[in-house]
Amino acid sequence: MPEKPIQGEKRVFVTGNEVVAWAALAAGAEIMYGYPITPQNEIMHYWTRMIPKYGRRFLQTEDELSAGFTTVGGVLAGRRAFTATAGPGNTLMQEPISMAEAMRLPIVVVVQQRGGPSTATVIYSQQEVTLTTLGGNGEGLRVVYSTATHQELFDYTIKSFNTAWKYRFPTFVLGDGYQAKMRESLTFYDPAERGIEMVPTDAYVGRPGMPGVDRPPKHMRNTYNMEEELYEVLQGYLADFAKAAPEIAEHETFDTEDADLVIISHGVVSRACKMAVRDLREQGYKVGYFRPITLRPMPEKELQEVAGKAKQLLVVESAQGQLARLVKEVIYGSTAEMLSLFKPGVGITSEEVIARVKEIKG
Amino acid sequence: MTVQPAMPKCWRVETKPHKFCPGCGHGLVLKALGQAIDELGIQDKVVFGCDIGCSLLSWDFFNMDTVQTHHGRTNPVITGMKRANSDIIGVAYMGDGGGYAIGAQHLVSSATRNERITAILVNNTQYGMTGGQMAPTTMPGQKTETSPYGRDAETTGSPTQGPEMVAAIAPEGAYVARGSVANMKQLKGYIKKALENQMAGNGFSFVEALSLCPTNWRTNAKDTWKFLEEDMYKYFKVGELRVPGPREKEGQ
Incomplete structure (x- = not known):
């Protein structure tokens, strides 16, 4: 039995990609399938260097279609399996994700967002929100965690395996190029020592017994002959998703009680917004902070409450309104004024957020 | 007295008669x-993966664990499964469009990586499920819905020689053959060797089965067999292309 990758707690100063590899090891991920694309490459680099010691596996595939579909195969065989991608790779990844949605397969995908559309930049963006939450031909039956810090990258990479295997929906950790490449302090830990129990995995196919004799054969399909057949299956899935959504949804908020204006952001941009809200409060501005941690499902009730109280909502993101669209859908009917600071494919500083608020407040 | 030939034991009787068109070759390949x-x-060890296209109609064909995947993606799904659990005997079942067009990169890469899986590709020279369009395997001059005046090799290329390609790129240990539903004993022998090759852990195993599609060929019984045994045989040579170790009598 190989030793545990992390024993006790360990303070480290590492890049986000290294964090993901360690977190996957700590979570007991058994196999990674991957294809090179910047800025997620080092997840594979660290994974492949570390795995011989811990008896884990890796397969470098011919493209992201294959990376996604081999991950599907790994999960079907009952393994805690994951992949990582970005940008155009995420585009290709949506095909296997749609199969995972159709068959309720708990695959885990880490996305380190880069600029778009197309090849764009290898650096950073928040432009893969729409794709990651609602990509594929379907209904967006997936969970998306948007992380803001390296500690969260560690925490939510571990958590994503449990969410996936508990609810059987494909689950994403949505990071970005800044988080991928930046070094930051965090604490590595063994999930068991923190009381985090890993949800056990089981095989969909290849179980013991003679199929048709000892047990029925497992026949898994994503094709249906009749509209009604598909409708019935989807009604079950949608009901499961709706039931799970409030259990899965997470958010972070402060200073919204008396706020006229609430700044809404996600991921790494929320760090600038958090700082901006604190500075603006010190200067006497009645501003609040709201951040959905899950972009799918959204923390609907909490966001609606905030929108019910605030006069203005300022959505700040490194995309042209991809988060804003998700927010608007949730708060439909609210009379709060919608304001924006959109910088597609570009990072946002707290100074810019403060300047935007002062511009609004005159 | 008429005696019906017995169905293979691993077939699922409850889903018979099968869903393929009358005269289709899929039933024969699946029989082999x-x-x-x-x-x-090895019925309890095999996981059967089927592609999109007519092959998907086999999703409940066997008393074996089965996964119906996406168009061209059966090779990676079975590969991922086998990599995660080497006790499984993985069979990827697909048509010529799935293997040689939309999933060609997966076939090529499964072969070059010598994945320990068995891929079976049914070649009926066109896309059956979608209504008979030109495929990579469509014969020169053959009329299809997207080559209504006959396939022009000048502008659309020549039929893909799949097993020849796989044989050329697969490392040592691969098994590659082309069989035909017109010779069931031989086809069964090839498929058996392809499964044994995986079980021995030698390497990638690939069998193309020349098959029939009277529905889209618009042929009667006589012309259906004629097209297979005269026209297709001229272009697609039946036989073993790669055999690890000594050749056995069966399957020759």
């Missing part, structure tokens, strides 16, 4: 596969 699995006694 079923017989090979019965003879090897």
Whole structure:
């Protein structure tokens, strides 16, 4: 039995990609399938260097279609399996994700967002929100965690395996190029020592017994002959998703009680917004902070409450309104004024957020 | 007295008669596969993956664990499964469009990586499920819905020689053959060897089965067999292209 990758707690100063590899090891991920694309490459680099010691596996595939579909195969065989991608790779990844949605397969995908559309930049963006939450031909039956810090990258990479295997929906950790490449302090830990129990995995196919004799054969399909057949299956899935959504949804908020204006952001941009809200409060501005941690499902009730109280909502993101669209859908009917600071494919500083608020407040 | 030939033991009786068109070759290929699995006694070890296209109609064909995947993606799904659990005997079942067009990169890469899986590709020279369009395997001059005046090799290329390609790129240990539903004993032998090759852990195993599609060929019984045994045989040579170790009598 190989030793545990992390024993006790360990303070480290590492890049986000290294964090993901360690977190996957700590979570007991058994196999990674991957294809090179910047800025997620080092997840594979660290994974492949570390795995011989811990008896884990890796397969470098011919493209992201294959990376996604081999991950599907790994999960079907009952393994805690994951992949990582970005940008155009995420585009290709949506095909296997749609199969995972159709068959309720708990695959885990880490996305380190880069600029778009197309090849764009290898650096950073928040432009893969729409794709990651609602990509594929379907209904967006997936969970998306948007992380803001390296500690969260560690925490939510571990958590994503449990969410996936508990609810059987494909689950994403949505990071970005800044988080991928930046070094930051965090604490590595063994999930068991923190009381985090890993949800056990089981095989969909290849179980013991003679199929048709000892047990029925497992026949898994994503094709249906009749509209009604598909409708019935989807009604079950949608009901499961709706039931799970409030259990899965997470958010972070402060200073919204008396706020006229609430700044809404996600991921790494929320760090600038958090700082901006604190500075603006010190200067006497009645501003609040709201951040959905899950972009799918959204923390609907909490966001609606905030929108019910605030006069203005300022959505700040490194995309042209991809988060804003998700927010608007949730708060439909609210009379709060919608304001924006959109910088597609570009990072946002707290100074810019403060300047935007002062511009609004005159 | 008429005696019905027995179905392979691993077939699922409840889903018979099968869903393929009358005269389709898929039932024959799946019979050969079923017989090979019965003879090897591996029904409880095989995971069967089927593609999109007519092959998907086999999703409940066997009393075996089965996964119906996406168009061209059966090779990676079975590869991922086998990599995660080497006790499984993985069979990827697809048509010529799935293997040679939309999933060609997966076939090529499964072969070059010598994945320990068995891929079975049914070549009926066109896309059956979508209504008979030109495929990579469509014969020169053959009329299809997207080559209504006959396939022009000048502008659309020549039929893909799949097993020849796989044989050329697969490392040592691969098994590659082309069989035909017109010679069931031989086809079963090839498929059996392809399964045994995986079980021995030698390497990638690939069998193309020349097959029939009277529905889209618009042929009667006589012309259906004629097209296979005269026209297709001229272009697609039946036989073994790569055999690890000594050749055995069966399957020759």
